[in-house]
Amino acid sequence: MDIEQFRKAGYAAVDSICDYYANIQNVPVKAQVQPGYLIDQLPTSAPEDGQEFSTIQQDFGKLILPGITHWQSPSFFAYFPSNSTFECMIADMLASSVSNPGFNWICSPACTELEQVVVEWAAKLLGLEKTFWGSSGVGGGVIMGSASDCAFTAGIAARERALRDLALQNGVKPSDKNGQIEIPDTIRNEYSQKLVIYGSTQTHSLGAKTAVMLGLPFRAVPVSIEDNYALTGASLKEAIEADIAQGLIPFLVYATVGTTSTGAVDKIDEIGGVLTNYPTVFLHVDAAWAGVAYALPEYRAPLELNGVNKYADSFCANFHKWGLTTFDCSIFCVKNRKDLTQALDVTPTYLRSKEADAGTVIDYRNWQPALGRRFRSIKLWFVLRSYGVKGFQQHLLRGIEHCQQLEKIVKQSSKFEIVTPPSLALIVFRLNPAKSQENANIDDDELNLINQKLFTALDLRYDIFLTQTVLHSKERNMFVIRLAMGGVHTKFSDVENAWRIVEEEGEKVLSEWKAQKAME
Amino acid sequence: MDIEQFRKAGYAAVDSICDYYANIQNVPVKAQVQPGYLIDQLPTSAPEDGQEFSTIQQDFGKLILPGITHWQSPSFFAYFPSNSTFECMIADMLASSVSNPGFNWICSPACTELEQVVVEWAAKLLGLEKTFWGSSGVGGGVIMGSASDCAFTAGIAARERALRDLALQNGVKPSDKNGQIEIPDTIRNEYSQKLVIYGSTQTHSLGAKTAVMLGLPFRAVPVSIEDNYALTGASLKEAIEADIAQGLIPFLVYATVGTTSTGAVDKIDEIGGVLTNYPTVFLHVDAAWAGVAYALPEYRAPLELNGVNKYADSFCANFHKWGLTTFDCSIFCVKNRKDLTQALDVTPTYLRSKEADAGTVIDYRNWQPALGRRFRSIKLWFVLRSYGVKGFQQHLLRGIEHCQQLEKIVKQSSKFEIVTPPSLALIVFRLNPAKSQENANIDDDELNLINQKLFTALDLRYDIFLTQTVLHSKERNMFVIRLAMGGVHTKFSDVENAWRIVEEEGEKVLSEWKAQKAME
Known part of the structure; x- marks a missing residue:
């Protein structure tokens, strides 16, 4: 690919990302594919002759996107959010354009120094004290994977x-x-x-x-x-x-x-x-x-x-x-x-440099297990400058607010209970028929089974994505469901929609459970 | 940044990469900056208010590029090459656009499956036998950092x-x-x-x-x-x-x-x-x-x-x-x-999935130390398809041919010797005045000193980049200089130019040495 072909392909890639995000709220969050879907569609070895890049690029849309779970979907509530922003997509391409293995300062001074700077920005943003700052000369930070x-x-x-x-x-x-x-x-x-x-x-x-x-x-x-x-x-x-x-x-x-x-x-x-x-x-x-x-x-x-x-x-x-x-x-x-x-x-000698020998620079390879490292700091630099501290804070507050609003709804539910105080933008709940007095005295084993059924039902859906966990404690073990907010594109209406689905599936599980109870 | 702002910024980033590569052969390969150059130019904490992205983007050119060592420069002969191609820059941006932490299949089935496929393509390309292939059901491959x-x-x-x-x-x-x-x-x-x-x-x-x-x-x-x-x-x-x-x-x-x-x-x-x-x-x-x-x-x-x-x-x-x-x-x-x-x-429970429980998929986190992983396979997929096996081979052959041509030149030199047979696209040499009979009987310690001087001189230059090493062996220890070929943009004329500079610097070191000898 020459420079002008890259310009064309690069523009096309940017356009395809625009299309992707313009439509992300209309696509099921979870990939609707079965194991092996992609393996079955691809040749078993690399082609002998090079192919047109436009064809390859189209295959990204045709073959890859259907197998993507959309972590930026407004209906993603599984695990924890994994925010991705436009700033970072550009940063990743720029980093790739000046790629280097980054194991010492001279590999690219900008990589080491920008990392020193933005890690310290991050430390200050979070209120970590000077002892953790690189400028202290004693402490310091590094970006890891x-x-x-x-x-x-x-x-x-x-x-x-x-x-x-x-x-x-x-x-x-x-x-x-x-x-x-x-x-x-x-x-x-x-x-x-x-x-x-x-x-x-x-x-x-x-x-x-x-x-x-x-x-x-x-x-x-x-x-x-x-x-x-x-x-x-x-x-x-x-x-x-x-x-x-x-x-x-x-x-x-x-x-x-x-x-x-x-x-x-x-x-x-x-x-x-x-x-x-x-x-x-x-x-x-x-x-x-x-x-x-x-x-x-x-x-x-x-x-x-x-x-x-x-x-x-x-x-x-x-x-x-x-x-x-x-x-x-x-x-x-x-x-x-x-x-x-x-x-x-x-x-070893082949990794020595005059700057490191002089002790004037950091060689980050000595701060981590691996030798090579990518130019990650540019992403964080772009984000912190583009959002500013205030924008970063507003993003966090939105997730927390969604969680507080959802908490109110769950507390009013006659079927669901919050099992431990919500934390920031994470709520953990379970279906508990004992919440209404008629069904009191259900033991944990039965509650766990009911909630496993509910999770199985939710997990078969593609329109929302939540995850399970088991809470082990001195008192008892509870199977529960997690709903983690904080997505960049999530509005409270998306949270409400997710909760509506949880309630519907819960209702079904509960009806079955009651019917079974009645037969016992 | 909204979608249309991203389109504009994305195009601008593509254009800036085009400019960078159009000019890369005219820029000194090594960053011409002193330790602290970037730290001194950046604020000590993140801005309170968000900034215009166009300003941020311009700062990449103003502040970062001067501190980049250009691994894609045709005059980069240090360490080993770290090839970067346009295909991968696009792949990195696309991967970033559908970013996910990749720790299990359902994180994004396409990530796991594309990795399975292209790692097997790579294994076959290299002639690794079936025992190493994932499709054997016993062996398999994974992409690491x-x-x-x-x-x-x-x-x-x-x-x-x-x-x-x-x-x-x-x-x-x-x-x-x-x-x-x-x-x-x-x-x-x-x-x-x-x-x-x-x-x-x-x-x-x-x-x-x-x-x-x-x-x-x-x-x-x-x-x-x-x-x-x-x-x-x-x-x-x-x-x-x-x-x-x-x-x-x-x-x-x-x-x-x-x-x-x-x-x-x-x-x-x-x-x-x-x-x-x-x-x-x-x-x-x-x-x-x-x-x-x-x-x-x-x-x-x-x-x-x-x-x-x-x-x-x-x-x-x-x-x-x-x-x-x-x-x-x-x-x-x-x-x-x-x-x-x-x-x-x-x-743990929160990382379980029905597909992994059923044993039908690979969860790559269990093949590596870390939990999270990036979508790296798309880069290799793009490269192997865009170049094809033949294009990949031609690229390798070009590096090997450069090395063979350089070998002939060094062998004819009256001052430099190749210390061990060149390997593929790597040549290791040293200045050895003993090559001409008048200077016979120089011991290794002296030769090492002469070559350290030569390396120091070469390392002070910004227009070529080579690295040093010490060869430890049962017989003796030699300080030598490495010249590694195989860059995507390197032509043989670039190798010749590098060698001309090595000869010039070698001549200077040799003159000094002779002058010193004459005074002893």
């Missing part, structure tokens, strides 16, 4: 820091060369398999997955309904003490601000207070979804921002969820960048 | 497989439920810290970095100049036996097809033969750069494809290097997909 990348990176950093602490405690002296502790094999071999990670039963699977990848145990500390599914300091302390009594070594806690199941906010302040007694333990705060809401000053206290600033070693918020920035854009901030570089810096 | 992601993932899979083997050997029985071996803590605790990873001194730092992340030792087995820096079966066997004698457990070998420093090809067939005696060891073949050259049938034998097909458990080739596909697009194929899923599948 996902919250699981952040959690895993925190895990590696935490393990190495803990082993350095243990080395120090065992009399190892810092190196004369650079003042750093080199972890001797003896220390690594003695302590590595004694390390333990903590989270709660509500921690995202990124906690368990990090544990699997590190080959270490993950303690899913139980939570209680009365604490709204939040991890408390007391429960954490109990779990830590039990492990210490067994000769194990706690080294990492994943605390969550806005859990996936219910948007619960762990008691960061309590947890941080407990951890002051266990200084080897690294505290990572995963605010993947809710973190952007710190942009609203009135939500900082309820989301325990003070605790994050006071106690967290690292923090993650996904701007690619509710933060208007197209996937992927996960902000990862640390209070001590050396926690990362001491764990991840491996620099 | 980088070769280091692939190597790390192979590392996790290898460790878990080794521990399952050790569990079996210790009498643990497969679970009645799913026939899988669950690794007991006792086995994990006893053996985890005894595991050892192998590569050579020429293995990319991804080997050492994986080892750091897994907290395990990496044995960099020495190589020899007479083997052209390739890892041999005999050297590997010696290293493995030495560790076994110490009670350690070899579990993972990284073999490289096309090392970063010189493009060396490890003796895959020999290595595989040795490993048949150590069945617990997992063999990952990292062909990050050279792997795409398997698309040329005449290079399959010299690049030891038979060995890969016969012995490798996993294989990686970066289409985002020399493979016309914009970063990131790293193809990772395995012979047994369960090696991945048994190590990485963590599925």
